[in-house]
Amino acid sequence: MSLLLRAFLLPPVTERIQQRxxxxxxxxxxxxxxxxxxxxxxxxxxxxxxxxxxxxxxxxxxxxxxxxxxxxxxxxxxxxxxxxxxxxxxxxxxxxxxxxxxxxxxxxxxxxxxxxxxxxxIPARLEKTGLERETVKRLGRLNRGVRFVLFVCLSLLAAIMALFCISQPFSLSAQFVFVVLLWGIAMVIRRIPGRVPALMLIVLSLTISCRYLWWRYTSTLNWDDPVSLTCGLLLLAAETYSWMVLVLGYFQTIWPLNRKPVAMPVDLQTWPTIDIMIPTYNEDLSVVKPTLYAALGIDWPHDKLTIYLLDDGNRPEFAAFAQELGIEYLARPTHENAKAGNINYALGRAKGEFVAIFDCDHVPTRSFLQMSLGWFFKDAKLGILQTPHHFFSPDPFERNLGRFRRTPNEGSLFYGLVQDGNDLWNATFFCGSCAVMRRSALDEIGVIAVDTVTEDAHTSLRLHRAGYSSAYIRIPQAAGLATESLSAHIQQRIRWARGMVQIFRLDNPLLGKGLKLAQRLCYANAMLHFLSGIPRLIFLTAPLAFLLLHAYIIYAPAVAILLYVLPHMIHASLTTSRVQGKYRHSFWSEIYEAVLAWYIARPTTMALLNPHNGKFNVTAKGGLVKETYVDWQITRPYMVLMLLNLAGLIVGIWRLGYGNANEIMTVLISLAWVLYNMVILGGAIAVAFEARQLRQAHRVEIAMSAGVMVRDEHLYPCVLHDYSDSGVGVKLHQNEGIAVGDNVTLILRRGPQEFTFPCEVSRVYDDRLGMKLCAMTHIQHIEFIQCTFARADTWALWQDGFPEDRPINSLREILALGFRGYQQMAEFAPAPIRQVLIKLLSFTAWFLSFFPRGxxxxxxxxxxxxxxxxx
Known part of the structure; x- marks a missing residue:
């Protein structure tokens, strides 16, 4: 090569190229x-x-x-x-x-x-024209009867037009023009800000999805082949379930209320008496202490506030600690009905006008009661006000996948959007913690419900049946610990799923008196959501019916399948991304549901058959994961599903070369489905690789001015950048000799007041210090919690810290996540299997390297x- 370069290029250029x-x-x-x-x-x-x-x-x-x-x-x-x-x-x-x-x-x-x-x-121009306001004024001049008739006529006209669009048979070319037209409209609308464009996207999505389901029922079942008919009906049932959940989800979140707090009366004498109840069973005292310290510091007249520690474990150390703090300690002699029975026992002894309930790991902010109680003054029939469950520690999905604070967690959709949407329809659910309830309303319905293992949702259902209203404020006013392991997380979801199905059987919201139609639909959707296990398993195995059994689950030409299936999926994805983008990124629901599908399918089915079966399981909190490990027991169902899809992939590739030439397009569609399923299953496997968690006291990131004072009373200004209930991390503006082992004083400010806390320097890295909190009095503990965990604004900023959803980026993340799952599986697999997996993964990585990146x-x-x- 050097001879060629010297022949055609100048010596300096030749030297530079040789160097390169x-x-x-x-x-x-x-x-x-x-x-x-x-x-x-x-x-x-x-x-x-x-x-x-x-x-x-x-x-x-x-x-x-x-x-x-x-x-x-x-x-x-x-x-x-x-x-x-x-x-x-x-x-x-x-x-x-x-x-x-x-x-x-x-x-x-x-x-x-x-x-x-x-x-x-566009929205600003419409607002300037005043068309909307003028239309509202003109409609307001009409009497109520005329408006009702006009609404009915317009609704019937819209229904007739929708039915025509849904049921009208099209040729394949006409269907292509139709879906391209609606897709073009959707692509324009999705960029327009505001709620009205989101409603238009919902209308387009429902039109396409309903048309798809009509086509499935009328044109895609093979009645001549028993195997194809059976597999096709199973898939159609799963698709019908998904369509119902989609429609109810749109209804539930069509217009989030975003309720604001109401100010309390100026006269403190009119403020009611409050009982704060903190139930515990088997949690460590270290988990419960921050909650008790925070409750003692809540801004409320002390003569109107009583704190109860409800210990269902009857532990002497808890009784002694409650006595030290000066709070009420209750331990019942029997332990029936789990958490609900524990609270009901306390309600028989408490006398407050309102009851606030916190899980023992949920640390309330100082402003919790003042933010919540104002609505009870405004609405005399308000029975319950719920605030979000916020977690300052990562759940297993976030920790094992490294997505903490990068992607909205599993609960963000419910507490960020669904509950806010329920609030519009007066259907807010009680979630067991971080809520305030009117005592007289609880007495009227017979206190906390004990018939199911989800006593919280059942209690709110009874309150609504009794005519009480509900409210939801989407401002986190407490924060707690998420589940530490995937197995504990799954056990918690199994209990929720079983309990919601029990309510569906024993106190069906679609039946009985006391509920409005909107409330019935919101409750029904919440309960149907937990029946997703079997439909999800059907979706993960459906393409195998054609690849392995040669059963036509969708008995239609491949082109027709593309023209009906893809628009349905694309419009649903675009619309959910627009509606849910801040709280759930695209395709992540597939991972969550795939992980839970196998484990909730059996208990929910059993609960449908025998709703009295099942017991309450306490969710473990505050544990440690000392070593990275694979939960092979949890991954077993995913491994079986992965191997089945791998078999389908191999057979599908063989059929491309040696199968019926007329089925090539159908085989390709099935292979694409199998590959997508394998990506989702790879993500599910990746979640089961438990990452280490050595901190029992979780660090919370923050940026707050502070000070560090050394023994000679020299003060170093600094920024508090993280804290836990056992230590803090600070960044000094200048470090002039502070070393490991030095005893210093941390100075924090809350409003105009300053508080000091003794610390020992445990780590020094340039201008950053890690400090361990030394022994403190109860008063100092309360003050520290008030300056950190219980600040009114501590958690309010977290919910808006996630980027907006970008479906393409989310798909890319899911693809990388699935690939990562198989990489991790290859590392832990037996040697012969490991070599095969490594070669397959290397080839896949090489092939994917040609794909463009964001x-x-x-x-x-x-x-x-x-x-x-x-x-």
């Missing part, structure tokens, strides 16, 4: 890869003018725009990877990534930005500076 080639080789690139990349670099300098300003920017941002390609260690086909990624950046990615990359990208960025700006101005956005300020500099 040798650099590639020194970094581990093969001779072929180094030679190919060197030649490609020469050609790029010859034909692309890499010295131009535009290409200089590309070179400066190479790591950002081509994150999956190494600049120092090329691979033989990196030229193809650069080409694919470059086309992706120019054509597909949003314009802000493409500035000055090429002339075409500048034009695309300009027109796309103009399009987005036009969409954003890139991070360039900050707006930096983008502007670059434009100015280049101009």
């Amino acid at each position: 080639y040798c650099g590639y080789r020194n970094n581990g690139a093969s001779a072929l890869a180094a030679w190919l990349m060197t030649v490609q670099v020469i050609l790029c300098w010859m034909f692309l003018r890499l010295e131009s300003p535009a290409w200089q920017q590309v070179r400066e941002n190479r790591q950002q725009w081509f994150p999956h390609i190494s600049a120092s260690r090329p691979r033989p086909l990196d030229g193809l990877r650069y080409l694919v990624q470059g086309i992706w950046l120019v054509v597909v990615m949003p314009g802000q990534h493409l500035v000055d990359m090429t002339t075409l990208s500048i034009k695309l960025a300009y027109w796309r930005q103009r399009y987005y700006q036009w969409l954003k101005k 890139v991070a956005e360039i900050p707006a300020g930096r983008l502007h500076d670059e434009r100015v500099a280049q101009s």
